[in-house]
Amino acid sequence: MIKFASVNGEIVPADSACLGITDLGFLRGYGMFDFLLIKNGQPLFVEDYLDRFWRSAHQLKLKVPLDREQLIAHIHQLIGSNGLADASIRLVLTGGYASDGYSPSENANLVILEHEYPTCHPDKYEKGISLLLHEYQRQFPAIKTTNYVVGILMREQLQKAGADDLLFYQNGFITETTRANFFIVTPEGGIVTAGEGILEGITRKHTLMLARKHYQVEMRQPEVEELKTAKEAFITSSTKRVMPVVQVSDIVIGNGKPGPVSAHLLELLKEAETAYLQNDARVS
Numbered sequence: 001m002i003k004f005a006s007v008n009g010e011i012v013p014a015d016s017a018c019l020g021i022t023d024l025g026f027l028r029g030y031g032m033f034d035f036l037l038i039k040n041g042q043p044l045f046v047e048d049y050l051d052r053f054w055r056s057a058h059q060l061k062l063k064v065p066l067d068r069e070q071l072i073a074h075i076h077q078l079i080g081s082n083g084l085a086d087a088s089i090r091l092v093l094t095g096g097y098a099s100d101g102y103s104p105s106e107n108a109n110l111v112i113l114e115h116e117y118p119t120c121h122p123d124k125y126e127k128g129i130s131l132l133l134h135e136y137q138r139q140f141p142a143i144k145t146t147n148y149v150v151g152i153l154m155r156e157q158l159q160k161a162g163a164d165d166l167l168f169y170q171n172g173f174i175t176e177t178t179r180a181n182f183f184i185v186t187p188e189g190g191i192v193t194a195g196e197g198i199l200e201g202i203t204r205k206h207t208l209m210l211a212r213k214h215y216q217v218e219m220r221q222p223e224v225e226e227l228k229t230a231k232e233a234f235i236t237s238s239t240k241r242v243m244p245v246v247q248v249s250d251i252v253i254g255n256g257k258p259g260p261v262s263a264h265l266l267e268l269l270k271e272a273e274t275a276y277l278q279n280d281a282r283v284s
Ligand SMILES: Cc1ncc(COP(=O)(O)O)c(C=O)c1O
Pocket: 176, 177, 178, 179, 180, 181, 198, 199, 200, 201, 202, 203, 204, 236, 237, 238, 239
């Protein structure tokens, strides 16, 4: 049970935490967020998430009301108040209160929510997931805006198709899913993932660093046509780590089963997480 949240630097009971109705995130969708995991009370890869949070804020011309040190200390304060060893943290920043309903305020609103640790059914790793192609390009791909309208709107259609998520593409080129980055393994055994038109996932960053030691990596948007000959496909995200994809719309990927490359990268990523948390525990 999550008891506390933070609103503009104040820890408050989660069930009464709120923002006013002139908030620009609420009125105009002028908002952004980030999302990271907490393991044994330690935020995982926190520097990467905060770099991206500040990058998004800069691009949206929003001023984060705390500096980095203060924000990290405040995240720890919230984790301490809720007392969960494993959890997740959502940092939300909006354009603040707009008395005219349009102009961003000098003071952005910062809300920090803690959630339960996200769990993924082990079946998904053993059997792989299926994706549904959907032609769409996120408006500001590099910014983690709060706009997930298309993904949410398509939930019923996804369910009808028996697919787990949408795979976005445009003009025959694949970018990402609603909440994850996408990779293929080519017939030659190389790894291909989009280098632009996407949110640069933190899991993608760590997976690529590990992958480069063992595989040829190409940064370009894979073509939809390449799915037909790909040996494997997988997605990466903070909650799913490295998850195999065995079907995209009516295209079966490889032999229709999770492959060795995604399994290898998942193991390497788990090791990197453990190493990070051990080092972090030593310095903090
Ligand atoms: C659009 C989009 N792409 C990619 C990702 C994966 O990013 P990360 O690995 O940092 O979770 C997310 C995460 O929510 C996302 O929303």
